[in-house]
Amino acid sequence: MIAASPETPPVMDERLLKTSPLRKLMGRPELGSVVGAVAVFLFFAVFADSFLRASSLATVLYASSTIGIMAVPVALLMIGGEFDLSAGVMVTTSALVSSMFSYQMTANVWVGVGVSLLVTLAIGVFNGVMLTRTDPPSFIITLGTFLMLTGMNLGFTKLISGTVSTKSISDMEGFSSAKDVFASTLTIGGVDFKITILWWLALVAVATWILLRTRVGNWIYAVGGGEDAARAVGVPVNKTKIGLYMGVAFGAWISGQHLLFSFDVVQSGEGVGNELIYIIAAVIGGCLITGGYGSAAGAAIGALIFGMTSKGIVFAEWNPDWFKFFLGAMLLLATLLNAWVRKRAEATK
Amino acid sequence: MTETGTETAERTALVELDGVSKYYGNIRALEDVSLVVHAGEISCVLGDNGAGKSTLIKIIAGLHRHDSGSLRIEGDETKLANPRDALDRGIATVYQDLAVVPLMPVWRNFFLGSEPTRGSGPFKRMDVDLMRRTTHAELLRMGIDLRDVDQPIGTLSGGERQCVAIARAVHFGAKVLVLDEPTAALGVKQSGVVLKYVAAARDAGLGVVLITHNPHHAYLVGNRFVLLKRGTMFGSYARDEITLDELTRQMAGGSELDDLRHELENPPS
Numbered sequence: 001m002i003a004a005s006p007e008t009p010p011v012m013d014e015r016l017l018k019t020s021p022l023r024k025l026m027g028r029p030e031l032g033s034v035v036g037a038v039a040v041f042l043f044f045a046v047f048a049d050s051f052l053r054a055s056s057l058a059t060v061l062y063a064s065s066t067i068g069i070m071a072v073p074v075a076l077l078m079i080g081g082e083f084d085l086s087a088g089v090m091v092t093t094s095a096l097v098s099s100m101f102s103y104q105m106t107a108n109v110w111v112g113v114g115v116s117l118l119v120t121l122a123i124g125v126f127n128g129v130m131l132t133r134t135d136p137p138s139f140i141i142t143l144g145t146f147l148m149l150t151g152m153n154l155g156f157t158k159l160i161s162g163t164v165s166t167k168s169i170s171d172m173e174g175f176s177s178a179k180d181v182f183a184s185t186l187t188i189g190g191v192d193f194k195i196t197i198l199w200w201l202a203l204v205a206v207a208t209w210i211l212l213r214t215r216v217g218n219w220i221y222a223v224g225g226g227e228d229a230a231r232a233v234g235v236p237v238n239k240t241k242i243g244l245y246m247g248v249a250f251g252a253w254i255s256g257q258h259l260l261f262s263f264d265v266v267q268s269g270e271g272v273g274n275e276l277i278y279i280i281a282a283v284i285g286g287c288l289i290t291g292g293y294g295s296a297a298g299a300a301i302g303a304l305i306f307g308m309t310s311k312g313i314v315f316a317e318w319n320p321d322w323f324k325f326f327l328g329a330m331l332l333l334a335t336l337l338n339a340w341v342r343k344r345a346e347a348t349k
Numbered sequence: 350m351t352e353t354g355t356e357t358a359e360r361t362a363l364v365e366l367d368g369v370s371k372y373y374g375n376i377r378a379l380e381d382v383s384l385v386v387h388a389g390e391i392s393c394v395l396g397d398n399g400a401g402k403s404t405l406i407k408i409i410a411g412l413h414r415h416d417s418g419s420l421r422i423e424g425d426e427t428k429l430a431n432p433r434d435a436l437d438r439g440i441a442t443v444y445q446d447l448a449v450v451p452l453m454p455v456w457r458n459f460f461l462g463s464e465p466t467r468g469s470g471p472f473k474r475m476d477v478d479l480m481r482r483t484t485h486a487e488l489l490r491m492g493i494d495l496r497d498v499d500q501p502i503g504t505l506s507g508g509e510r511q512c513v514a515i516a517r518a519v520h521f522g523a524k525v526l527v528l529d530e531p532t533a534a535l536g537v538k539q540s541g542v543v544l545k546y547v548a549a550a551r552d553a554g555l556g557v558v559l560i561t562h563n564p565h566h567a568y569l570v571g572n573r574f575v576l577l578k579r580g581t582m583f584g585s586y587a588r589d590e591i592t593l594d595e596l597t598r599q600m601a602g603g604s605e606l607d608d609l610r611h612e613l614e615n616p617p618s
Contacts, residue, residue, distance in 0.1 A: 213474040215464040218457055226450035232410070232442065233462035234433040292452045 029286030030298040032337040037301050044312035051315045054191040064307025065200035068300050071281035072203045073251040075299030077244040078282050081224035081291025082138040084248045086145035088274030093149050094120040094256025095266040099166040108174040117253050124249025128242030157268035170264045183262035207296035225292025284334040361424045363525050363556040369418035378404040382582045386556040393559045393567035396577035402560045410442035411435030441518030442527040451503030456484040458502045487516045508539030527558045532566050564600045568593040
């Protein structure tokens, strides 16, 4: 068949200009974030004396990983054309469920971890099903979920524990092994690295694999870039979207368990506002707000920029108030760059 | 010129609509429309804006279900559940504007929804090499020599995008090709390219439904013509029953056009 046909030497069309490697590079979704990351790195390398120490870099990577674990699935969802405003508080919900279930049932903490996974995935399914069964934009649907979870986090915790935080579970069975998995520290060459960095990198690898090399990846790009076209050629649009929300829920589960096992107790009011940080990281990483374009690696680099900026300001001993300013400026730059990329991609339409 | 009429009447039609109607609430979108599609033939559906062409397509493509009348696919009466159902029965629809996802590379678009895979379990992956080569080869067959199948399909011209969509349907073994105004937004030369490819699909043994409001394009390739107006069918002809002039006249409004011409030729003094 066609598969056996010999590779014909490509004949250049005289109407097409040669594509320079630079121009090809500029077509990559990660480009803006890579340039930004290098700029931020150099900036703090110059202005913050302790920034280049190995221990400082490990701290930066840790901060980046806690954002990156969520930014990667959020980016996939955004490529699929949707938002999840409940992502921030879902992390707290996941941690609360895990902690309270183990404590109340006096069970091995791994039971709580398992129950938490099921509950969190169920929230993801709820978001996805609500979105695909009804008409309003995901912005509104997940805003509803966000408010409901925020209320439930506080309400249930007060109801069960009597305070706004959970009881300590550090003396319970299975705690140390769970801590090893979700919140341990690895010492490499005398430098302490948090295990979340591995989770982060693993998620980036899996997400990149899915996006670039699997059918589902093709569907994710398609439902975000042209939902009607995708549906018309038989792509399971609804299942793809529900799956993407479950991906975000899975990230929230990992983050939530990390939160629980590194601090032992969980504050029920945490997580509000983080959903925007994940979205910003994804956008800085080159994801189009309108969907259909972006990459997992870009989102990871977006998270890295976050980590470097938040910690770099501390290392430079500046007022941390400036963090938000940097963030806003970077978001604007990234959005302008994205708009330009999209224009270019659709230029000769 | 292909022979039509008597000899095809005995064969089972690939798709046959008989007295099909569709209502949206209290709006009559389509009423009592009949259409036959045979293998190796092109059935044209002509009509002005709002004539019900889109509704007709959506019924054949499985996006909407008809309210009355019958839809037979290779003799079996059926109602299509969804677009996937239609595709599985060999009906591929190429829409005017939503045939492709503009930001995705050509090769990803070509195989969208039917991606070939290799490996199994967690390592099951798209056969990217095969996809790239097949896309290039299939497009070359229809005279589009793409320098780079990785370019976003949005960067192709309208005619090229139509051809990619048609090539895709043919490649995936469609028996019936439904084309929604494939030449509507195209220039003369590009329309010619697309029509040539439509004819090539017909010669390959596919049944084609060509939706258009251009009688000249329809008459170039069509074997039968169904004319729609305000949701109803006001004419159905085999090729030997009608001339291009008559077809054009009917499309343009028939006797209304005569009146108009009369008025324009003899301005009241």
